[in-house]
Amino acid sequence: MRKLIVQQWVTVDNVAAEEDGGLSFVSAESFSQSNDIAFKERVLGFVDAVDTLVLGANTYAQSTGWATAEDQGEYGEKLNNLTKFVASSTLEKAPWGDFPAATVTRDPAATVRELKQHSGKDIWLWGSLTLMNSLLEAGLVDEVTLLVCPVSRGKGRRVFEDRQDLKLIEATSFDNGLAVLRYEITR
Numbered sequence: 001m002r003k004l005i006v007q008q009w010v011t012v013d014n015v016a017a018e019e020d021g022g023l024s025f026v027s028a029e030s031f032s033q034s035n036d037i038a039f040k041e042r043v044l045g046f047v048d049a050v051d052t053l054v055l056g057a058n059t060y061a062q063s064t065g066w067a068t069a070e071d072q073g074e075y076g077e078k079l080n081n082l083t084k085f086v087a088s089s090t091l092e093k094a095p096w097g098d099f100p101a102a103t104v105t106r107d108p109a110a111t112v113r114e115l116k117q118h119s120g121k122d123i124w125l126w127g128s129l130t131l132m133n134s135l136l137e138a139g140l141v142d143e144v145t146l147l148v149c150p151v152s153r154g155k156g157r158r159v160f161e162d163r164q165d166l167k168l169i170e171a172t173s174f175d176n177g178l179a180v181l182r183y184e185i186t187r
Contacts (some may be wrong), residue, residue, distance in 0.1 A: 003142035005050070006125045006132050008159050010146050015156035016129055021058075025151045038174040040075075046145070047078045051121035053102075056110065056128030057088035060102065063126075082124070085111055087131050109138045116140070127167045134162045141185050143169070150177040 008016045009026045018024060055063060084102035086094040094102035105111040108131060115123055125132055125141070135141050143167070146159070170182035 002118070002120055003122045004043055004054075004112055004116065004125060004135065004140050005122050005143040005145060006135075006147060007046075007145045007147065008127065008129075008132070008142055010039050010148055010159055011153050011156075013152040013154065014158050015153040016127075016159045018153055018155040019035065019156050020072075020173060021157075025058075025153055028175050036174050039151075039174040039176055039178060042172065042174070042180060044075060044078070047075065050124040051083060052085045052115060052123045053079070053082040054123060054125045054128070054131070055086050055102070056131035057086060057091055058130075059127040060086040060088070060091075060094055085115075085130070087111075109135060109140060112140045129159070131187065132159075134187070136160075136164065137162075139187065143185065146181045146182045146183070148179040150179075160187060 009023055010016050011025050015025070080096065080099040084094070084096060084100070085105050085108070086102045087105050087108035088094070089106060091104050094104050096102055112123065112135060125135065132141065144159070165186040167182035167186050168181065169184050170180065173179045
């Protein structure tokens with residue numbers, strides 16, 4: 001069965017969104033300019049392991065520039081060509097530049113349940129803290145990957161709203177200062 005894997009950029013003190021909702025703490029340079037070959041390989045390997053991207057409406061609104069992100073090279077091309085779903089109660093359509101549009105879903109839990117039943121690669125939930133927490137509550141999240149930036153913020157929105165039991169399945173550090181922590185959700 002396909003897994004739903006959440007990926008979040010976070011600070012070392014577990015802030016996933018600053019008080020203004022921003023991500024100024026993300027210290028990674030643009031992917032195409034990165035000199036950290038191991039990090040590039042890790043990120044491209046992850047994108048190759050998924051075929052579907054799920055976003056909340058706010059993350060979608062912040063991400064539409066990816067559809068023309070020429071500076072992201074191979075990564076941007078792979079991301080843009082994924083099948084995409086946007087969870088929204090207000091959007092009617094979700095265009096994605098010159099790439100196939102995202103499908104709007106009013107019931108993301110039902111959509112993810114259905115996607116998990118079909119064959120294919122894993123499903124990637126990018127950002128979208130509110131959506132992530134609702135899918136955690138529904139028992140649909142299988143893994144959480146934290147891209148940990150070497151900074152702290154003290155205040156802001158944390159990744160988890162409630163208690164979660166996690167099992168570490170990977171911890172990798174990179175020369176660019178980032179660490180990737182992968183956790184399985186234990187139920």
